Amino acid sequence: MTWTPLTLVLIGVICLLGVGFYGLLISRNLIKIIVALQILGKAALIAFVMAGNVNGQTGQGQALAMTIIVADTIVAVVGLALAVQVRRRFGTMDIKALSNLKG
Amino acid sequence: MTFIVGVLALAAVVCAAMALRAGKALVSALWLAGTSALVAFMLYLMGAHEIAVVELSVGAGLVTILFVFAISVAGDEALDVRTVIPRPLAIGLVIAAGLLLGWFTVAQPMAGLIQPIAAPVAAPLADVLWNQRGLDVLVQIVLIFGGVLGVIGLLADSAEKPDVKGPEAGVRDQTAEEVQL
Numbered sequence: 001m002t003w004t005p006l007t008l009v010l011i012g013v014i015c016l017l018g019v020g021f022y023g024l025l026i027s028r029n030l031i032k033i034i035v036a037l038q039i040l041g042k043a044a045l046i047a048f049v050m051a052g053n054v055n056g057q058t059g060q061g062q063a064l065a066m067t068i069i070v071a072d073t074i075v076a077v078v079g080l081a082l083a084v085q086v087r088r089r090f091g092t093m094d095i096k097a098l099s100n101l102k103g
Numbered sequence: 104m105t106f107i108v109g110v111l112a113l114a115a116v117v118c119a120a121m122a123l124r125a126g127k128a129l130v131s132a133l134w135l136a137g138t139s140a141l142v143a144f145m146l147y148l149m150g151a152h153e154i155a156v157v158e159l160s161v162g163a164g165l166v167t168i169l170f171v172f173a174i175s176v177a178g179d180e181a182l183d184v185r186t187v188i189p190r191p192l193a194i195g196l197v198i199a200a201g202l203l204l205g206w207f208t209v210a211q212p213m214a215g216l217i218q219p220i221a222a223p224v225a226a227p228l229a230d231v232l233w234n235q236r237g238l239d240v241l242v243q244i245v246l247i248f249g250g251v252l253g254v255i256g257l258l259a260d261s262a263e264k265p266d267v268k269g270p271e272a273g274v275r276d277q278t279a280e281e282v283q284l
């Protein structure tokens with residue numbers, strides 16, 4: 001296997017997805033969960049731009065990447081607002097505290 | 104070029120891992136900002152100049168400011184030690200997912216089946232965004248307004264209903280009891 005820039009970017013995307021997925025699985029802190037989601041979003045962003053370059057449709061990939069940036073930012077904004085609310089109501093950012101919401 | 108991209112990808116992964124390993128939320132947010140900056144540099148090298156600028160300003164700038172604001176409001180709580188699921192199981196799941204992704208992308212066992220779905224069109228980003236992806240732009244605008252309204256609603260609700268009673272509330276309750284007696 002030859003080490004081209006495309007291969008290295010692809011390996012970086014897979015590693016970023018792995019790191020984000022791992023953080024999402026093990027973390028109980030709301031801030032850490034949002035950080036993990038952001039890392040996953042960045043991996044998806046690079047993957048879309050790279051796919052556009054590979055396919056020869058750079059504009060399509062970049063337009064979708066722009067949508068990902070906006071959606072990722074809104075996820076962070078709403079998630080952080082929710083984290084602040086959870087901290088105010090329950091006194092902690094542990095997602096175990098949210099188990100009180102179960103019916 | 105290959106060396107620079109490799110170093111940037113490695114540095115981005117290390118920054119992301121440090122963001123998850125950091126003990127304090129503020130340090131975690133700063134490592135995440137570093138990841139965003141490195142990703143923006145990678146995007147610039149890949150030819151996506153506009154996306155790199157947006158990622159640098161929004162991902163490394165705005166999101167970091169939001170994190171710092173939220174941490175300053177909510178406090179920098181000591182982070183958890185215990186995990187939701189056992190750590191070996193999480194590591195196994197991540198390795199399995201990475202191997203599957205690597206098999207289907209880097210090794211390319213189905214390379215002959217993956218073909219461009221249409222003739223390559225090297226249209227500029229602005230043309231694609233406004234002429235072909237107009238619905239995406241509308242969805243982005245709706246997302247931005249929805250997010251702003253959601254945050255306003257969440258923060259306004261907390262301002263009207265404080266949970267913790269202050270010393271004045273206790274004095275008021277005591278006065279009301281005395282009046283009833």
